Amino acid sequence: MRISDKHQKITQAAIKVFARKGFFNARISDIAKEAKVADGTIYLYFNNKYDILISMFEDEIGKIILQVRLLIDQEEDPRKMMEIFALNHLQLIEEKRNLAEVLQMELRQSNKFMKEYRNKKFIEYIDIISTIVRKGQKMGLFSTKLLPGIIKCAYFGALDEMSRQWLLTRKPPYSIKEAARQVSDTFLHGMMTRPM
């Protein structure tokens, strides 16, 4: 077995275990068992428990950024881009439930993670949104009164909270697609009644 395989195997096991029990309640021996590896082996690939979390985050969110960039770059219209971002984000939650749970519940929580460790990758991800907003403003599509930094937070936050609900309640009363559409529509057009 190649070295990187075992690294990967431990990471995947950790995602499962962290999702199930949470970072602090997860024991190294849980991860080891899940990865079918000895406890000590984990320390050949990671410095410590916390390092597993960080390293998982960097790897996985990196992949996600690549994927969504690819989709968005094929698009011309910033309005469409906003929709795509929403849909992609929510679909991700569905496809990678365990990972989503860790990213959402565990990483978020850790003051240490968000404060001390400057979270480059995460910022890179949500900055995709503000870039789209700026593009839309330049094209005269979005109001120039909007602060891209605020819209970025609000849009990501809206999607993120949808995800949280989705993760907490196994059976949400609406589809991913419907949710993504309502969020992007609301941001783009607003909630007011109006003539179509």
Added chain:
Amino acid sequence: MRISDKHQKITQAAIKVFARKGFFNARISDIAKEAKVADGTIYLYFNNKYDILISMFEDEIGKIILQVRLLIDQEEDPRKMMEIFALNHLQLIEEKRNLAEVLQMELRQSNKFMKEYRNKKFIEYIDIISTIVRKGQKMGLFSTKLLPGIIKCAYFGALDEMSRQWLLTRKPPYSIKEAARQVSDTFLHGMMTRPM
């Protein structure tokens, strides 16, 4: 000193300590020291460490619900109500930074908290939003295509993410008021350029 005073003193100390170190990294002896009380005393008022967290949550969010209800009930127009909810929520973060930090980072994280413990109070708080949406739909102000359950998530999520940013970066580049206005405006009117 009345019993309830000591309970209160411990709760307030716990808020500080949890905000500073996070729930899992906080030691009971930290809280005891902060509250100027012996370690053992804490167990006269709470069953265990986790109980402190839960009990703090119930008490504090209860107060918050009362406060925002009071403000909203004075208002007729659902559009105004949405604005008030946003402003109130963000102002709260500013006024009660430590509490906000705990509610946001710590409670959220805990799978245990959000999953096993049916989180009535929290649901009650965000349900204020869906109630407003329904009212606005009945009055013909908001589109009936909107699912109140989705808007509730999205709106709360947007505000919550703003708060997170505010908490993480001491000096955000915009005021609470401006942020609240942009979020509520965007939801109500949308992002598109249009004739005023």
Added chain:
DNA sequence: TGTACAAAAATGAATCATCATTCATAAATG
């Protein structure tokens, strides 16, 4: 092929520090 052997990788029991919790005792109260 098969054997020898050094280097690399893996093992998991033992170590050791860290707290949450308890409880025998002391102080405060009325």
Added chain:
DNA sequence: CATTTATGAATGATGATTCATTTTTGTACA
């Protein structure tokens, strides 16, 4: 002086990390 409240040192469980030992791997040579 009895009852309530508070103390904080001692207990005991837990679990991350280490490291002496074993296993596997890759290479060289017969």
